[in-house]
Amino acid sequence: MTDLHELCKFQIRPVDGRYLTELKYFLRNGIPSTYTEEDAFNYINGIEEEAETTTTPLHIICRSYPQDASEEEAKVINEMAATLFEYGAGWCLVDADGNTPGCVLAKRGLKHIDLYEQIVDAGVRAELLLRKVECNVEFVEPDSGDAQVEEQGAQPHVESVETETKAGCAAKDPADSQEAYLNAKLRYEKGALVTEEQNDGVMMDWETDLMKRGCDTIFKGAQVDGELDDEVAILNIGFGMGIIDSFIAEKQPTKHYICEAHPDVLVKMKRDGWYDRPNVVVLEGTWKEQLDKLLSQGNVFFNGVYYDTFSEHYEDMLDLFDVLVGLLKPHGVFSFFNGLGADREVVYDVYKNLVSMDLSNYGLSCSFENVDMSTSRLHGTSEESNDGSVWDNIKRPYWVCPVYYHPEVKFVDF
Numbered sequence: 188m189t190d191l192h193e194l195c196k197f198q199i200r201p202v203d204g205r206y207l208t209e210l211k212y213f214l215r216n217g218i219p220s221t222y223t224e225e226d227a228f229n230y231i232n233g234i235e236e237e238a239e240t241t242t243t244p245l246h247i248i249c250r251s252y253p254q255d256a257s258e259e260e261a262k263v264i265n266e267m268a269a270t271l272f273e274y275g276a277g278w279c280l281v282d283a284d285g286n287t288p289g290c291v292l293a294k295r296g297l298k299h300i301d302l303y304e305q306i307v308d309a310g311v312r313a314e315l316l317l318r319k320v321e322c323n324v325e326f327v328e329p330d331s332g333d334a335q336v337e338e339q340g341a342q343p344h345v346e347s348v349e350t351e352t353k354a355g356c357a358a359k360d361p362a363d364s365q366e367a368y369l370n371a372k373l374r375y376e377k378g379a380l381v382t383e384e385q386n387d388g389v390m391m392d393w394e395t396d397l398m399k400r401g402c403d404t405i406f407k408g409a410q411v412d413g414e415l416d417d418e419v420a421i422l423n424i425g426f427g428m429g430i431i432d433s434f435i436a437e438k439q440p441t442k443h444y445i446c447e448a449h450p451d452v453l454v455k456m457k458r459d460g461w462y463d464r465p466n467v468v469v470l471e472g473t474w475k476e477q478l479d480k481l482l483s484q485g486n487v488f489f490n491g492v493y494y495d496t497f498s499e500h501y502e503d504m505l506d507l508f509d510v511l512v513g514l515l516k517p518h519g520v521f522s523f524f525n526g527l528g529a530d531r532e533v534v535y536d537v538y539k540n541l542v543s544m545d546l547s548n549y550g551l552s553c554s555f556e557n558v559d560m561s562t563s564r565l566h567g568t569s570e571e572s573n574d575g576s577v578w579d580n581i582k583r584p585y586w587v588c589p590v591y592y593h594p595e596v597k598f599v600d601f
């Protein structure tokens with residue numbers, strides 16, 4: 188513990204008076220050398236019994252990081268953070284204001300500094316570790332008085348590992364459980380598809396531009412050596428409001444496969460004539476059932492695949508990669524609605540790294556285009572208020588980030 192104690196003596200300039208008191212508390216006390224590893228973990232994460240605040244030393248560092256930090260200051264601060272992580276500091280614990288250390292930096296416009304990167308790296312490591320142990324871990328609701336473990340990556344289309352662990356033990360909410368979702372009634376309303384009872388936003392028309400980009404991206408796989416492929420086959424997983432399918436249809440692919448699992452959505456597809464289109468093949472059921480069949484058939488391969496389902500989890504997406512590599516043509520392109528962790532900026536950054544890493548294990552490379560999302564309609568104050576934001580009357584907003592990372596995935600050699 189001595190190193191940390193020494194490091195913590197370093198005086199970081201405070202940003203304002205309020206934080207100075209907390210900062211001094213942590214910096215002055217350091218960690219007593221008699222602490223056990225468990226004590227140290229609890230201390231670092233601010234959850235010792237007599238703790239008066241859920242703020243952790245990492246929060247203090249992030250709040251106090253000088254906007255004009257010199258190289259030398261930045262170096263010392265980075266070492267302090269590295270030491271904290273070494274002793275188990277939590278990257279996603281929230282303080283009394285509901286901010287993780289990474290959120291504090293993001294809100295201060297400090298996403299470009301090494302410290303932010305350290306936090307994101309810690310998040311990736313933690314998620315990889317969680318993946319290994321999650322089957323043996325029971326999800327425990329954090330006590331309201333203690334430091335809270337941030338619920339990571341909740342978003343309606345594909346949810347993160349942490350949320351899934353919780354969903355497994357909690358009452359079934361259609362946004363968390365596929366089984367509950369597929370049995371829930373859906374309602375198409377103006378500009379949105381929602382669950383009838385819970386008002387979960389399944390799909391919303393603010394995503395139209397993103398769907399257009401998704402369509403354009405997967406059609407890049409229609410070209411082979413600069414020439415249009417003889418047969419262009421496209422697969423969209425998840426029909427929703429049919430936004431991306433309408434864009435796909437405009438480009439008249441030879442074959443347009445749509446995989447959709449929800450009975451209410453299938454009824455809407457029939458009513459709107461999708462079944463009658465000569466080049467459209469509707470795969471009724473979950474993609475897990477349907478794509479396995481296609482794979483065993485061995486005669487269908489796609490130039491482009493888009494994935495955007497609801498109430499699935501990051502683990503499901505990993506399962507998709509298993510079949511994707513068998514169904515994508517060598518020059519084919521895959522894309523997906525990237526809402527992974529998008530209800531919190533730092534978690535969104537963690538998942539950006541994680542998904543690239545996971546895809547690389549399949550010989551796939553993933554690049555991202557940054558799309559500005561800083562429109563006021565998307566960042567309304569509350570889902571309960573009527574402030575004209577897209578979230579009015581929607582149970583929980585699933586998007587808060589200022590930038591959308593639009594993914595383009597292809598085999599490394601192409």
Ligand SMILES: C[S@@+](CC[C@H](N)C(=O)[O-])C[C@H]1O[C@@H](n2cnc3c(N)ncnc32)[C@H](O)[C@@H]1O
Pocket residue numbers: 344389390398424425426427428429430431432446447448449452472473474475495496497498499
């Ligand atoms: C977010 S919406 C898709 C929106 C679509 N991209 C659009 O442009 O309108 C998700 C859709 O995926 C469907 N879905 C959910 N789980 C599925 C699964 N396992 N297999 C196939 N479709 C699924 C839902 O019923 C819903 O229609």
